[in-house]
Amino acid sequence: MNRKIKKTVAFLVLVCFAGDFCSWAQLSKIVEFPNQPYCDTAIVRNWDDQYSVVYSQSPTRGNYFSLVDALGGVAYSARTGCKVKDMEIDSDTVYYCGRSSSGGPVIGYFAVADLMSSTFQENIVSLNFPSDVTSQVSIITPKKIEAFHVSDGVHAIVLVDARFPSDSVKKILVDISSAYSVSTWSSSMCYYGTFAGTENIFFCDDVAVTDNYVFLIGHKRYSAGIYMRKFIKPTCCMGGANDNILYSSGGPNVYDDIYCYYSPGGNVSILGDSYGEHSVYCTHTEGDNVAIACMADYFDGTVNTFGTTVKCINVSSMTLTNGVFYPYSTVYNSSWEVRDLRYDPKNKKILMLHDMDHPINYTLENMVTSVDYPLLSTAMRSWPAYGFPRTSIDRFDGLTDGISSAGTGGTNALRLCTYRPIAANCILVDFPESMRWYGDIVFFRKELTPKFQQNSSIPTTATVGEEPENNMCSE
Helix, strand or coil: CCCCCCCCCCEECCCCCCHHHHHCCCCCEEEECCCCCCCCEEEEEEECCCEEEEEEEECCCEEEEEEEECCCCEEEEEEECCEEEEEEEECCEEEEEEECCCCCEEEEEEEHHHHHCCEEEEEEEECCCCHHHHCCCCEEEEEEEEEEEECCEEEEEEEEEEECCCCCEEEEEEEEEEECCCCEEEEEEEECCCCCCCCCCCEEEEEEECCCEEEEEEECCCCCCEEEEEEECCCCCCCCCCCCCCCCCCCCCHHHEEEEECCCCCCCCCCCHHHCCCCEEEEECCCCEEEEEEEEEEECCCCEEEEEEEEEEECCCCEEEEEEEEEEECCCCCCCCEEEEEEECCCCEEEEEEEEECCCCCCEEEEEEEEECCCCCCEEEEEECCCCCEEEEEECCCCCCCEEEEEECCCCCEEEEEECCCCCCCEEEECCCCEECCCCEEEEECCCEEEEEEEEEEEEEEEEEECCCEEEEEC
16 A cells, blocks of 8 residues: 655755856745654755755654655655664665664665655665674664775775673774675674773774775764774775775785874864763765864963864875864853764865854854865855754755755754755855864874674665645745
């Protein structure tokens, strides 16, 4: 039996036409898809020049993937049994990671075009782990994923949380791959040789894939240092020396080095030490370069100023090529956090989703700061006039400088904004202060322990339904 799957989504669209008309003509639109209340997770990813793929999670309605036509105001949705933590799109295929309906760690994938048809098929791959992991931890949750195709198949790089009964969390990095000619998946994974709840060297937060490397970034708990590793990017799935991130050349391995960025005497690193724990995010920009972002502080010898930092790193040489600090206040708010980081290759912009105090009324606000790349010389902050907590952003190729962001609305319903950051009734903007800051990256050696497992793929199907919409705001 076909069943229409409804949800509540707010969609904001600003359209700009070519020529001089572009400087002033706008169409702003907030659309609501009304039947997914109490949404607690929202992820958005750009696809093509008109569509966004959205994952939404509601304890009352369930979990859905949706293909949203931002310009036409149409959405098609299909239910999934998985609780998704992250997703990416590569070659018209969505790859995601999270936990299955039974609670096990999985990755999954499906063709975007399936969300335009009557039947939606997702393929679910269980992640298997060695006994020295499964015998100690209480729950395993994949948190981050990056996927890419190679000559004979596809790789997914997955960052996994392994939680101990003590509530301590350790990280596992997994490279799971499948050749086109086989139906099984093989995974190589790494973690410290002493896999125990007390070891505390490198708490990984995010992963990015460049042209030739896999880049891993994170922090050490309650410290103010940014920690990084790099791996050689695989070029195949089967029959080659470089078919996983943990292949060894026989000598010192590139992935055994930990790189650290810590800038004493004016710390524009990650906000840590007595200020608790904050995550650091990364995104691939161009070539073998990445951008990173996190909460930070600057000490001028008298007072600390808190804010966010964006830095550019050349992964090949592991050098900092540019950096900027955006100050908030000398009064610390523990609610501040960076939430997401993406790159817009068409317009050469770094997009950072973060919390800060509203510039006018000083309430907590989710904002997107758009920064020019690679100079980091100009920046614009933007946020919806109808503010709501957002958890995910991406570019939107249907608009020049377009941005999509997803989160929870005022009635705990899923909302999705797609806009061009121009001051208007639906979007507010300002221009942050900035300060240049550079430092050195150093490294030390801490070897990893490779492990290998086999995995299999199980297809499932669901029905696709079209969503009704309500127009909330336009201009």
